[in-house]
Amino acid sequence: MADMKETWTTLASLLGTLAFCQTILRNVLPPQLRSASLKFLKRALGCYYSYCYFEITKNDGVNELYNAVQLYLSSFVSASCSCLSLSRAPNSSSTTFALTNNDCIADVFDGVSVQWEHVVIQSQSQPSRGEKRFFTLRIRKCDRERILDSYLDHIMDKANDIRRKNRERFLYTNSHGCWRQVPFKHPSTFDTLAMDPERKRDIMEDLRDFVAGKAFYQRTGRSWKRGYLLYGPPGTGKSSMIAAMANFLGYDIYDLELTKVRSNSQLREFLTNTSSKSIIVIEDIDCSVSLPKRLNAQQAAPRRAAHGGEDRNDNTITLSGLLNFTDGLWSCCGSERIFVFTSNHIEKLDPALLRSGRMDMHIYMSYCSYPALKILLRNYLDIEAEDLGEVVASELREAVEKANMTPADISEVLIKNRRNKGRAVGELLEVLKARAERNENGELREECQLNEVEQEEQEEQEKRALESSEDGSDFDDDSSY
Numbered sequence: 001m002a003d004m005k006e007t008w009t010t011l012a013s014l015l016g017t018l019a020f021c022q023t024i025l026r027n028v029l030p031p032q033l034r035s036a037s038l039k040f041l042k043r044a045l046g047c048y049y050s051y052c053y054f055e056i057t058k059n060d061g062v063n064e065l066y067n068a069v070q071l072y073l074s075s076f077v078s079a080s081c082s083c084l085s086l087s088r089a090p091n092s093s094s095t096t097f098a099l100t101n102n103d104c105i106a107d108v109f110d111g112v113s114v115q116w117e118h119v120v121i122q123s124q125s126q127p128s129r130g131e132k133r134f135f136t137l138r139i140r141k142c143d144r145e146r147i148l149d150s151y152l153d154h155i156m157d158k159a160n161d162i163r164r165k166n167r168e169r170f171l172y173t174n175s176h177g178c179w180r181q182v183p184f185k186h187p188s189t190f191d192t193l194a195m196d197p198e199r200k201r202d203i204m205e206d207l208r209d210f211v212a213g214k215a216f217y218q219r220t221g222r223s224w225k226r227g228y229l230l231y232g233p234p235g236t237g238k239s240s241m242i243a244a245m246a247n248f249l250g251y252d253i254y255d256l257e258l259t260k261v262r263s264n265s266q267l268r269e270f271l272t273n274t275s276s277k278s279i280i281v282i283e284d285i286d287c288s289v290s291l292p293k294r295l296n297a298q299q300a301a302p303r304r305a306a307h308g309g310e311d312r313n314d315n316t317i318t319l320s321g322l323l324n325f326t327d328g329l330w331s332c333c334g335s336e337r338i339f340v341f342t343s344n345h346i347e348k349l350d351p352a353l354l355r356s357g358r359m360d361m362h363i364y365m366s367y368c369s370y371p372a373l374k375i376l377l378r379n380y381l382d383i384e385a386e387d388l389g390e391v392v393a394s395e396l397r398e399a400v401e402k403a404n405m406t407p408a409d410i411s412e413v414l415i416k417n418r419r420n421k422g423r424a425v426g427e428l429l430e431v432l433k434a435r436a437e438r439n440e441n442g443e444l445r446e447e448c449q450l451n452e453v454e455q456e457e458q459e460e461q462e463k464r465a466l467e468s469s470e471d472g473s474d475f476d477d478d479s480s481y
């Protein structure tokens, strides 16, 4: 027991000595001498010393790991260090923080504490060779075996995430048989999205779990993809939600126009030509997939002949062709993909699409609620509803819950009057009250029903026009990708 105590005391004093020496060396010696002395000291005390050190050097060529460590550390050094070096890459909108020379930072991975140091040494003997830069990673010897590889993998993954978030992203759309891209710069975010904060949090949590779920999907034998069905009246923020999701995750968007896809096999080609970490969007799915279902046998037969007697599924797209990708065998082609379908009429959707397990989350985008209105007031007028006074706030709450107005309609009123906050709130209250009253009298319901009939007729006409042009085989013929 006494021996043990003695060993511990020796060890503690050695570690204390080393820490003391390190501090002295850091403050007194020039960097090149400091590094050499530290190395010597650590080697001399190696048998007692419980840490091991790894140098990750910036090569003349490219050291992926050095760059990754730099990026990874930059994601949290800003919060914990007082002196940082700042840089900004050309065409980048974000500033990178980095450790200054000989600064240290601690990190914890899988319950294990590690320490990083950034070292820059000027070459005195050969000034032409400039400086040597490296990171030193300090890990306890007993943890090395368990975490080193997984920690470095984690750093590479995180660095890739940061790179992706900083890079320019694209919105792809299918046209003339191939994907065409434009830079994606939609300003919608979860902060600007007006909806109940709790539901918003749930969706963000779900997205976070999805992105971090690689191991989960592997373990459970599921393909790494997720499906969201966004439904609700026009102007409630379905497209804005998709843009917010893409901005939140740093994903590209593939906006798939099903009416421009001529067959299941072309659909397959489009979908296999999407990259991972992307959102594949099919808007107004109720309108898109009802088109092929409307082809009856008589209509299909001449088209089959016209296309050299191919299988019917090769001449048209079907819901099952689509579901094969979101759900079936083809769903495993490519990983980390999110499917988002939108619809104004969930009741018109094929039950096959709604069956459990098909779309993981059904999200109803509702008319503007009071919590959503508060977000719009904050974003458009920079005012908190509570600051309007008890009376106005409660009038707004009551009117908005009865008005059934979309965030798009409310935004219009606020934008129009945004230079005069008082007028904006006053006019909004008037409009909301008028709508609420009309709702209570049932006028609006009748009007909506009339509008719905008109809208349905219009949709029917559009579909008939599309079908006749389809029979004329005027689909895009170019199938290059």
Ligand SMILES: Nc1ncnc2c1ncn2[C@@H]1O[C@H](COP(=O)(O)OP(=O)(O)OP(=O)(O)O)[C@@H](O)[C@H]1O
Binding pocket: 192, 193, 194, 195, 232, 233, 234, 235, 236, 237, 238, 239, 240, 241, 344, 365, 406, 407, 408, 409, 411
């Ligand atoms: N929930 C919301 N939060 C913030 N802004 C919204 C919201 N809903 C609508 N808006 C505003 O209204 C405009 C139209 O909304 P958006 O295109 O997202 O609606 P939508 O539900 O996709 O409509 P549609 O069914 O016609 O496609 C947006 O540009 C945005 O400014």
Ligand SMILES: [Mg+2]
Binding pocket: 238, 239, 240, 283
């Ligand atoms: Mg939309």
